[in-house]
Amino acid sequence: MAVDGKILKLAIPTVEELHRRYMSFVNGGGLFISTETTHPLATEVYLLVDLPNETQQVGVEGKVIWISPASARSHFRHQGSNSGVGVQFIGTNAPVLKAKIEKILAGRASAAKPTLTL
Numbered sequence: 055m056a057v058d059g060k061i062l063k064l065a066i067p068t069v070e071e072l073h074r075r076y077m078s079f080v081n082g083g084g085l086f087i088s089t090e091t092t093h094p095l096a097t098e099v100y101l102l103v104d105l106p107n108e109t110q111q112v113g114v115e116g117k118v119i120w121i122s123p124a125s126a127r128s129h130f131r132h133q134g135s136n137s138g139v140g141v142q143f144i145g146t147n148a149p150v151l152k153a154k155i156e157k158i159l160a161g162r163a164s165a166a167k168p169t170l171t172l
Contacts, residue, residue, distance in 0.1 A: 062100070
């Protein structure tokens with residue numbers, strides 16, 4: 055996979071924040087990353103993710119599958135939404151990150167809690 059220097063870093067300090075950013079409805083899992091930088095759809099990136107209560111950063115290849123432009127902010131202010139991209143996990147480490155996230159969220163995530171995606 056050619057990433058062309060597109061590295062996105064995401065530190066997720068709490069389980070609640072992880073719930074807000076995790077995209078369970080995406081095949082293989084994904085995360086919403088807040089950014090003002092433009093990343094066109096299908097752009098390949100490399101994610102470096104710090105998960106809550108984990109000591110080691112997880113790296114995973116990803117692909118931009120969702121774009122929330124800055125102009126969308128005012129429409130979703132009630133959800134705390136902001137500009138950014140949704141990145142689908144791909145590559146060999148994708149199942150590892152997905153499993154870690156789902157283990158952290160097990161029994162804690164609620165569909166009634168607002169997220170930055172759906």
